[in-house]
Amino acid sequence: xxxxxxxxxxxxxxxxxxxxxxxxxxxxxxxxxxxxxxxxxxxxxxxxxxxxxxxxxxxxxxxxxxxxxxxxxxxxxxxxxxxxxxxxxxxxxxxxxxxxxxxxxxxxxxxxxxxxxxxxxxxxxxxxxxxxxxxxxxxxxxxxxxxxxxxxxxxxxxxxxxxxxxxxxxxxxxxxxxxxxxxxxxxxxxxxxxxxxxxxx
Amino acid sequence: xxxxxxxxxxxxxxxxxxxxxxxxxxxxxxxxxxxxxxxxxxxxxxxxxxxxxxxxxxxxxxxxxxxxxxxxxxxxxxxxxxxxxxxxxxxxxxxxxxxxxxxxxxxxxxxxxxxxxxxxxxxxxxxxxxxxxxxxxxxxxxxxxxxxxxxxxxxxxxxxxxxxxxxxxxxxxxxxxxxxxxxxxxxxxxxxxxxxxxxxxxxxxxxxxxxxxxxxxxxxxxxxxxxxxxxxxxxxxxxxxxxxxxxxxxxxxxxxxxxxxxxxxxxxxxxxxxxxxxxxxxxxxxxxxxxxxxxxxxxxxxxxxxxxxxxxxxxxxxxxxxxxxxxxxxxxxxxxxxxxxxxxxxxxxxxxxxxxxxxxxxxxxxxxxxxxxxxxxxxxxxxxxxxxxxxxxxxxxxxxxxxxxxxxxxxxxxxxxxxxxxxxxxxxxxxxx
Numbered sequence: 001x002x003x004x005x006x007x008x009x010x011x012x013x014x015x016x017x018x019x020x021x022x023x024x025x026x027x028x029x030x031x032x033x034x035x036x037x038x039x040x041x042x043x044x045x046x047x048x049x050x051x052x053x054x055x056x057x058x059x060x061x062x063x064x065x066x067x068x069x070x071x072x073x074x075x076x077x078x079x080x081x082x083x084x085x086x087x088x089x090x091x092x093x094x095x096x097x098x099x100x101x102x103x104x105x106x107x108x109x110x111x112x113x114x115x116x117x118x119x120x121x122x123x124x125x126x127x128x129x130x131x132x133x134x135x136x137x138x139x140x141x142x143x144x145x146x147x148x149x150x151x152x153x154x155x156x157x158x159x160x161x162x163x164x165x166x167x168x169x170x171x172x173x174x175x176x177x178x179x180x181x182x183x184x185x186x187x188x189x190x191x192x193x194x195x196x197x198x199x200x201x
Numbered sequence: 202x203x204x205x206x207x208x209x210x211x212x213x214x215x216x217x218x219x220x221x222x223x224x225x226x227x228x229x230x231x232x233x234x235x236x237x238x239x240x241x242x243x244x245x246x247x248x249x250x251x252x253x254x255x256x257x258x259x260x261x262x263x264x265x266x267x268x269x270x271x272x273x274x275x276x277x278x279x280x281x282x283x284x285x286x287x288x289x290x291x292x293x294x295x296x297x298x299x300x301x302x303x304x305x306x307x308x309x310x311x312x313x314x315x316x317x318x319x320x321x322x323x324x325x326x327x328x329x330x331x332x333x334x335x336x337x338x339x340x341x342x343x344x345x346x347x348x349x350x351x352x353x354x355x356x357x358x359x360x361x362x363x364x365x366x367x368x369x370x371x372x373x374x375x376x377x378x379x380x381x382x383x384x385x386x387x388x389x390x391x392x393x394x395x396x397x398x399x400x401x402x403x404x405x406x407x408x409x410x411x412x413x414x415x416x417x418x419x420x421x422x423x424x425x426x427x428x429x430x431x432x433x434x435x436x437x438x439x440x441x442x443x444x445x446x447x448x449x450x451x452x453x454x455x456x457x458x459x460x461x462x463x464x465x466x467x468x469x470x471x472x473x474x475x476x477x478x479x480x481x482x483x484x485x486x487x488x489x490x491x492x493x494x495x496x497x498x499x500x501x502x503x504x505x506x507x508x509x510x511x512x513x514x515x516x517x518x519x520x521x522x523x524x525x526x527x528x529x530x531x532x533x534x535x536x537x538x539x540x541x542x543x544x545x546x547x548x549x550x551x552x553x554x555x556x557x558x559x560x561x562x563x564x565x566x567x568x569x570x571x572x573x574x575x576x577x578x579x580x581x582x583x584x585x586x587x588x589x590x591x592x593x594x595x596x597x598x599x600x601x602x603x604x605x606x607x608x609x610x611x612x613x614x615x616x617x618x619x620x621x622x623x624x625x626x627x628x629x630x631x632x633x634x
Binding site for chain 2: 059061087089090093094097098101105107110111113114117118121124125128129130131135136138139142143145146147149150151152153154156157
């Protein structure tokens with residue numbers, strides 16, 4: 001790895017770690033103690049920490065032949081493999097969202113968290129794939145549209161009179177429609193043909 | 202991190218391997234999916250529309266990448282791999298050029314997984330359709346360079362195509378040690394060479410003065426001597442001869458740390474001696490002793506002989522060779538009057554017996570002892586006693602060889618070979634009969 005590349009990689013890794021930690025703190029404060037908040041906080045911290053460790057230790061090689069290795073080395077290899085196989089970030093995402101929903105409705109707060117979570121995911125991807133931020137250039141427009149929708153969502157949350165009645169029912173309908181639309185958009189991707197048997201050499 | 206290179210036309214001439222790409226969704230896509238669905242679910246459950254807004258960017262990214270994505274995924278790509286050399290010495294830098302074709306607009310990432318005893322250097326991953334890696338083989342032998350993981354990513358980075366390329370093998374030669382001086386025999390065969398012999402001839406080194414006889418060249422007249430003696434005197438010069446050198450590499454036992462073991466040192470020392478003697482226009486051959494027999498290469502001349510010798514020694518590592526006895530060697534392998542330089546830890550009794558046999562047949566020999574390891578020190582008295590007995594046995598072996606007129610010098614593999622050989626390179630080697 002060249003000097004500039006190493007610095008860039010370290011900076012992106014650092015950004016991902018900081019964004020993850022920031023999301024957890026943002027969703028936790030002020031602390032609440034209901035609805036399994038403590039467990040969700042534990043899961044969030046565990047997920048972000050393990051994800052950070054995975055990014056940091058990504059370059060550490062695992063010996064191909066682990067036959068007759070000493071016990072500490074076996075434990076280390078098992079730790080590395082666990083770190084690399086478990087979807088830590090997904091767990092952290094769900095836990096952070098759960099922490100956020102336990103707080104009272106505060107739409108701008110949730111919108112900031114949403115933006116930070118997207119940034120966290122993008123930084124994590126850049127860090128794990130070793131790509132430069134330029135790789136995200138084709139997605140800028142979509143991200144801009146997404147930011148607009150995020151603002152709209154926050155704005156909708158700030159509208160008053162979202163209580164029992166016609167407005168609430170309408171909101172549920174809109175949300176259900178969004179879910180169906182999202183599922184329709186994502187379904188082709190999920191049901192794409194799997195990898196061919198055999199694979200490469 | 203990136204190590205893109207200039208277009209390399211030579212790489213285009215290398216046949217490419219058509220390899221199948223295994224596509225699957227990326228971790229990034231799975232994370233976006235999790236965020237999107239979790240946020241929409243919470244929005245519905247908690248009746249909070251701001252969570253639907255949180256889901257929007259993730260779902261939009263997935264939808265954008267999903268449209269027309271399948272069409273842009275190549276099922277096969279062609280990969281060309283070309284190392285800058287198929288043979289290298291230990292510690293020599295070798296470049297590896299790789300190039301992918303047929304990947305369309307997918308982003309290509311290369312990751313080098315080096316094989317055993319291959320030092321990949323600083324760069325192990327690179328981006329782009331074409332890349333260059335450098336690596337260094339650390340220990341002699343026929344070494345697989347390793348494998349190359351190729352990851353293709355679509356423009357939206359939601360799908361990843363994986364394939365693995367097995368890299369070719371590299372013949373790694375032992376790095377010759379430093380040796381400049383040479384051991385010379387007192388009696389050299391009557392063959393033109395570069396070593397001044399103890400007889401007069403047509404060389405350039407002054408040998409003596411004798412009386413002029415008709416036919417002598419006028420330019421060789423020594424005028425001061427002629428003036429003193431009153432008769433014409435001419436200078437004579439030492440003849441220049443070459444010698445046959447046979448290197449004996451003992452591969453029967455390999456002790457010590459890998460990289461500086463007895464076998465490593467024996468091969469590096471033999472390679473250094475082969476290079477030094479071949480540069481002196483001597484005929485050099487090699488005999489390698491290993492379990493199961495002996496392999497040999499008759500003495501020869503030239504730079505190509507150096508590589509033949511090293512190849513012969515490396516082949517000996519891989520298994521049985523022709524010949525099944527330590528005692529019988531053909532005349533072509535061990536010509537009469539040859540100087541025999543032995544690189545051995547002197548641990549195998551059969552090998553030591555073979556040395557004694559050679560000495561008794563009148564060969565001039567020199568043993569370079571490459572043993573640099575000892576049994577571990579333990580607390581038990583019996584172990585200490587066994588260790589002491591082993592040391593005494595080793596001393597006895599070396600003493601018996603010296604008694605037979607075979608000089609034994611110790612080489613640690615770190616310093617130049619000239620140092621332990623210094624006592625024998627200053628004057629011609631004259632073994633006792």
